[in-house]
Amino acid sequence: MEHAFEPTLLWAVALLPLLGFVINGVIAFAAPDRKILPTLVGPGVVGIAFIIAVINFLGLRSAGIHEPFIESYWSWMPAGNLQVAAAFQLDQLSMLMTLIVTGVGFLIHVFSVGSMKSDPGYARYFAYLNLFVFFMLVLVLGANYPVMFVGWEGVGLCSYLLIGFWFTDPEKADAGKKAFIVNRIGDFGFLVAMFLIFTNLGTLDFVEVFAAAPGAFAYGGVVVTAITLFLFLGATGKSAQIPLYVWLPDAMAGPTPVSALIHAATMVTAGVYMVARSSVLFALAPVSMIVVAGIGALTALFAATIGLAQYDIKKVLAYSTVSQLGYMFIGVGVGAYTAGVFHLMTHAFFKALLFLGSGAVIHAMHEAYHHTHRHEDAQDMRNMGGLKKYLPLTWGTMWVGTLAIAGVWPFAGFFSKDEIIWRTAARAVGPFEGWFTLFWVMSLVAAILTAFYMTRMMVMTFHGENRTGEKERKYLHEVPKVMTLPLVVLALLSVVGGWINVPHALAELPVIGWIPHSEWLHDWLHPITERADAIIAQNVGGPAETSPVGGGEAVWALISLAIAVTVIFAASRIIGARRYVPAAEAPPPTGFFRVLYNKWYIDEIYDRIIVRPVVTLSRICWRFIDQGIIDGLVNLAGYFSRGVGWVGSRFQTGQVNTYAFAVVIGVLFVLGFVVLR
Amino acid sequence: MVELSLVLSAILFSIGIAGVVVRRNAIILFMCIELMLNAANLAFVAFSRMVGIEGQVFVFFVMTVAAAEAAVGLAIVISIFRHTETVDMKNFNLLRW
Amino acid sequence: MSHLIPQFDPAELLWWVFASLAVGGGIGMITRKNPIASLLFLVLSFFSLAAIYVLLQAHFIAAIQIIVYAGAIMVLFLFVIMLLNLGHDYQSDLRGGLWIIWGFTLAGIIGFVLTRIFAVGDAAVTGRGGIVIDQSVRELNAVGAIADPLFREFLIPFELTSILLLVAIIGAVLLAKRRV
Numbered sequence: 040m041e042h043a044f045e046p047t048l049l050w051a052v053a054l055l056p057l058l059g060f061v062i063n064g065v066i067a068f069a070a071p072d073r074k075i076l077p078t079l080v081g082p083g084v085v086g087i088a089f090i091i092a093v094i095n096f097l098g099l100r101s102a103g104i105h106e107p108f109i110e111s112y113w114s115w116m117p118a119g120n121l122q123v124a125a126a127f128q129l130d131q132l133s134m135l136m137t138l139i140v141t142g143v144g145f146l147i148h149v150f151s152v153g154s155m156k157s158d159p160g161y162a163r164y165f166a167y168l169n170l171f172v173f174f175m176l177v178l179v180l181g182a183n184y185p186v187m188f189v190g191w192e193g194v195g196l197c198s199y200l201l202i203g204f205w206f207t208d209p210e211k212a213d214a215g216k217k218a219f220i221v222n223r224i225g226d227f228g229f230l231v232a233m234f235l236i237f238t239n240l241g242t243l244d245f246v247e248v249f250a251a252a253p254g255a256f257a258y259g260g261v262v263v264t265a266i267t268l269f270l271f272l273g274a275t276g277k278s279a280q281i282p283l284y285v286w287l288p289d290a291m292a293g294p295t296p297v298s299a300l301i302h303a304a305t306m307v308t309a310g311v312y313m314v315a316r317s318s319v320l321f322a323l324a325p326v327s328m329i330v331v332a333g334i335g336a337l338t339a340l341f342a343a344t345i346g347l348a349q350y351d352i353k354k355v356l357a358y359s360t361v362s363q364l365g366y367m368f369i370g371v372g373v374g375a376y377t378a379g380v381f382h383l384m385t386h387a388f389f390k391a392l393l394f395l396g397s398g399a400v401i402h403a404m405h406e407a408y409h410h411t412h413r414h415e416d417a418q419d420m421r422n423m424g425g426l427k428k429y430l431p432l433t434w435g436t437m438w439v440g441t442l443a444i445a446g447v448w449p450f451a452g453f454f455s456k457d458e459i460i461w462r463t464a465a466r467a468v469g470p471f472e473g474w475f476t477l478f479w480v481m482s483l484v485a486a487i488l489t490a491f492y493m494t495r496m497m498v499m500t501f502h503g504e505n506r507t508g509e510k511e512r513k514y515l516h517e518v519p520k521v522m523t524l525p526l527v528v529l530a531l532l533s534v535v536g537g538w539i540n541v542p543h544a545l546a547e548l549p550v551i552g553w554i555p556h557s558e559w560l561h562d563w564l565h566p567i568t569e570r571a572d573a574i575i576a577q578n579v580g581g582p583a584e585t586s587p588v589g590g591g592e593a594v595w596a597l598i599s600l601a602i603a604v605t606v607i608f609a610a611s612r613i614i615g616a617r618r619y620v621p622a623a624e625a626p627p628p629t630g631f632f633r634v635l636y637n638k639w640y641i642d643e644i645y646d647r648i649i650v651r652p653v654v655t656l657s658r659i660c661w662r663f664i665d666q667g668i669i670d671g672l673v674n675l676a677g678y679f680s681r682g683v684g685w686v687g688s689r690f691q692t693g694q695v696n697t698y699a700f701a702v703v704i705g706v707l708f709v710l711g712f713v714v715l716r
Numbered sequence: 717m718v719e720l721s722l723v724l725s726a727i728l729f730s731i732g733i734a735g736v737v738v739r740r741n742a743i744i745l746f747m748c749i750e751l752m753l754n755a756a757n758l759a760f761v762a763f764s765r766m767v768g769i770e771g772q773v774f775v776f777f778v779m780t781v782a783a784a785e786a787a788v789g790l791a792i793v794i795s796i797f798r799h800t801e802t803v804d805m806k807n808f809n810l811l812r813w
Numbered sequence: 814m815s816h817l818i819p820q821f822d823p824a825e826l827l828w829w830v831f832a833s834l835a836v837g838g839g840i841g842m843i844t845r846k847n848p849i850a851s852l853l854f855l856v857l858s859f860f861s862l863a864a865i866y867v868l869l870q871a872h873f874i875a876a877i878q879i880i881v882y883a884g885a886i887m888v889l890f891l892f893v894i895m896l897l898n899l900g901h902d903y904q905s906d907l908r909g910g911l912w913i914i915w916g917f918t919l920a921g922i923i924g925f926v927l928t929r930i931f932a933v934g935d936a937a938v939t940g941r942g943g944i945v946i947d948q949s950v951r952e953l954n955a956v957g958a959i960a961d962p963l964f965r966e967f968l969i970p971f972e973l974t975s976i977l978l979l980v981a982i983i984g985a986v987l988l989a990k991r992r993v
Binding site: 691 | 806810
């Protein structure tokens with residue numbers, strides 16, 4: 040039964056975290072040692088925001104509405120033709136995102152209470168984290184591009200603040216700066232896209248833009264292609280795709296819960312959200328969709344290769360995030376918007392789980408080293424090993440996450456990743472067929488690599504012999520409950536999270552088909568994606584039934600499941616057979632492995648090609664133009680005044696006769712004026 | 717005669733100006749100023765022949781003021797002379813830059 | 814044969830004599846090294862001016878010119894010169910050559926400009942005031958002709974002038990004291 044639905048306290052969802060920021064900020068300034076109030080306020084406000092979001096979700100679900108709710112709070116930029124309001128939009132997509140942000144955010148806040156307990160910047164940490172949640176909510180709830188951009192910029196700012204949280208270490212501060220600067224390049228793309236949209240459509244509100252776009256833009260036209268490419272540039276910056284992904288691995292310098300929240304579950308997904316939101320625009324520009332899917336596929340494969348060769352546990356997860364984000368972009372690039380958002384959701388669950396788990400491991404390692412006063416790297420997997428015995432709960436939950444990300448049934452990643460891979464294959468029809476086939480192959484290879492490096496990580500960390508040291512082993516123990524509880528909850532979500540969108544094609548399969556098929560998420564997001572789907576169907580045709588090499592959806596689901604399980608077994612055999620040495624004694628990497636270990640030397644290439652010329656150019660501007668010309672001109676004015684003053688001072692001889700002479704000249708002028716007038 | 721008196725007044729005035737610019741002795745400087753004042757008086761008297769008695773009344777005032785000014789000025793010159801033993805103006809250059 | 818002798822006005826002739834004496838006195842004043850010589854030339858100038866005042870029918874002004882200017886002010890100057898013993902061992906105190914050129918050039922220009930300003934040649938204007946003055950002098954005699962406006966329209970400036978004189982006296986006494 041449909042009954043009228045009004046969003047309740049929508050503004051409170053966003054403002055509560057802001058309030059938390061203010062309170063925690065005041066405490067951070069006034070009484071940084073107090074821990075009780077930030078502990079209550081920090082997670083508390085996010086928890087309450089989550090509850091309000093759930094209330095709204097239940098109401099929205101039963102109302103079954105088709106059009107989004109817009110709550111406009113005040114007129115932000117009334118400037119002639121440009122009318123931008125500070126408004127929130129509640130529809131199926133933003134509701135979903137809000138639930139993810141507040142829900143996973145709450146769990147991470149709770150985890151942080153344990154992991155940041157002994158940090159002197161405790162209150163400051165929660166202040167920044169709350170501020171981040173506020174901005175992320177503004178981003179997903181915004182009803183027009185400028186409000187979304189406010190959130191976009193804000194999360195970039197909070198990302199900088201949190202990555203460089205321990206800013207007294209120059210490396211960590213630099214990582215924060217790198218993140219912000221690289222993001223900025225993407226923001227330029229976003230801004231240009233906004234300008235183009237406004238110039239061509241006269242409005243920036245989502246509802247109006249997407250209603251007007253199919254009529255105003257020609258299919259495949261230059262304008263809409265330009266708009267979408269610039270939007271995608273912004274997305275590559277925020278969501279760490281090629282070429283602007285370089286900040287994310289460095290961002291691991293921040294606290295681990297930060298990596299979990301910002302760089303796994305929420306901020307990096309902003310790009311995917313933005314593309315999904317602008318699905319109508321992207322559907323009108325097939326070239327852009329190829330670009331999106333292509334870069335997504337390339338990034339997925341590229342990052343997976345680097346993840347194979349990393350020893351730092353957080354770096355492995357960082358490159359894994361970049362790779363999975365690539366999958367999401369493949370999803371929205373082939374027109375499977377629901378699949379992309381689905382993978383966003385499941386990825387939030389299992390990647391947050393994996394990061395928090397690694398945070399627990401690092402926490403335990405730190406404590407052990409702390410007790411024995413050694414200064415080894417607590418994040419290097421070569422120093423770990425056999426931790427299964429000491430951290431059983433962490434071990435169990437992280438295996439759940441690994442199986443999820445590798446795409447093993449019945450865990451969440453199986454459904455989301457496989458849907459993306461399948462939709463890529465199904466899209467290989469009509470024009471650009473070859474491209475999509477290529478992307479499909481790339482995504483399959485990346486899936487293989489994903490399973491491999493994740494297993495490698497698990498085996499190196501938890502299995503085999505412990506390499507931490509004799510004395511440290513006494514101090515290794517499981518982390519406190521405040522940290523394990525979120526892990527358990529996230530593990531649970533990683534299992535059942537995929538069951539909300541089981542495709543119909545799998546219903547016939549034995550065993551696998553036992554999970555009730557629903558495609559609930561498809562139906563839920565249908566009002567959001569229907570326009571874009573219609574445009575694609577109109578111009579490209581419906582999706583294929585079989586992949587380019589044959590076989591339907593169910594067949595390929597089984598094939599990928601088999602591949603995943605095989606790779607996991609093979610990897611555990613291979614890695615388990617190797618003998619690792621603790622990091623301090625380990626030999627440096629060699630050969631092709633070294634190239635992967637050094638991330639294909641991309642950072643160095645960027646440095647040579649981009650950074651150094653810019654620095655040289657700015658140095659020239661500084662020395663020649665700023666100091667030489669501009670300062671020179673100003674100084675010249677000064678010298679000129681002094682010169683004039685010197686000339687004038689020659690008249691001040693102090694002698695009366697001279698002054699009388701000056702008076703006489705003045706009299707002459709006056710008389711002359713009188714005569715000549 | 718009245719117009720000629722005006723021309724004479726102009727000539728005397730310019731002689732006074734030349735003297736002020738050219739001489740360095742403080743007392744002679746004062747005397748040149750007195751000459752200029754007298755030239756002005758002459759002009760007033762000449763104009764009074766054209767306009768009315770007010771010209772001559774004003775001459776009266778000018779003379780009074782000239783007397784007062786001469787007295788005070790010479791007192792200043794005396795007190796400067798006590799300090800510097802000279803009335804040569806080129807030594808009074810404390811106002812120099 | 815009287816018609817061959819050009820008609821001249823004795824007053825005008827006298828005027829020319831006294832005018833040249835005045836100018837000569839002025840030039841002499843500004844060119845002497847000796848301060849006393851300079852002063853005496855100025856006195857000559859003043860006397861000539863007094864004569865010219867008489868010729869312009871301003872008898873009272875002529876009288877007070879001699880009494881106040883030549884008689885009091887110049888004597889004061891003389892006293893000061895002698896007090897400061899400037900009459901002996903005097904060096905030339907003319908400024909440098911450039912200044913002389915500049916000074917005389919400027920003076921010449923100003924003189925020329927003033928002459929142009931004063932060139933009021935309207936015959937109807939000339940002499941009109943003189944008629945009124947002559948009338949007034951006939952009625953009230955020379956002193957009364959000036960005293961009448963002085964104590965009527967110009968009473969306030971008159972009183973202020975007396976205050977000015979008082980201030981000048983005090984100032985002069987204070988400034989010239991050896992110790993205040």
